[in-house]
Amino acid sequence: MPARQVAPCWLRIIGHCCADDNALLQGVLQGSNAVHQSEMRLIQAQQRFQKWADSMPIVVWTAASDNQLTFVSQLMSTFSGMQTEDLLLNWLDIVHPEDRERVMSHWQHCLRTGDPYNIEFRFRRLDGQYIWHLTRAVAVYDNYGQIEKWLGSAMALGAGAKPGLALVSPARVT
Numbered sequence: 001m002p003a004r005q006v007a008p009c010w011l012r013i014i015g016h017c018c019a020d021d022n023a024l025l026q027g028v029l030q031g032s033n034a035v036h037q038s039e040m041r042l043i044q045a046q047q048r049f050q051k052w053a054d055s056m057p058i059v060v061w062t063a064a065s066d067n068q069l070t071f072v073s074q075l076m077s078t079f080s081g082m083q084t085e086d087l088l089l090n091w092l093d094i095v096h097p098e099d100r101e102r103v104m105s106h107w108q109h110c111l112r113t114g115d116p117y118n119i120e121f122r123f124r125r126l127d128g129q130y131i132w133h134l135t136r137a138v139a140v141y142d143n144y145g146q147i148e149k150w151l152g153s154a155m156a157l158g159a160g161a162k163p164g165l166a167l168v169s170p171a172r173v174t
């Protein structure tokens with residue numbers, strides 16, 4: 001008869017030593033398979049999201065409710081030549097200096113109000129040229145109506161694109 005396969009069992013041990021009982025350990029042994037499986041599903045979902053975002057022909061990004069970028073797809077690292085970790089902390093460094101104040105003013109307004117973020121500005125490409133992008137984001141709310149995070153994208157409009165063209169509906173473009 002073949003050996004029976006036994007599935008691993010995840011346990012959580014919570015205990016403490018009793019000082020007056022000569023190193024007696026008292027505690028609780030708790031099965032945590034469900035917790036471990038939930039954590040694994042979350043990790044797998046995050047990995048799927050990253051693969052999906054990296055497969056897109058646009059930049060995909062997320063930000064926390066406090067303004068801090070939490071994710072940026074690989075396309076922006078390739079485009080700008082900056083490492084992902086640097087982009088998360090210093091993304092404003094690749095925004096054209098003439099656009100920075102306007103970009104941050106609009107972003108701060110959206111963070112305060114929850115209005116959708118919709119703006120065109122220039123990002124610096126690896127070769128030093130600035131390329132116009134249409135950047136959009138929407139707030140994601142928690143169960144209490146508070147902004148939990150922002151989901152965003154940035155699409156290159158081209159080196160010679162005219163600002164404002166992408167913000168007009170196609171029916172009105174002449």
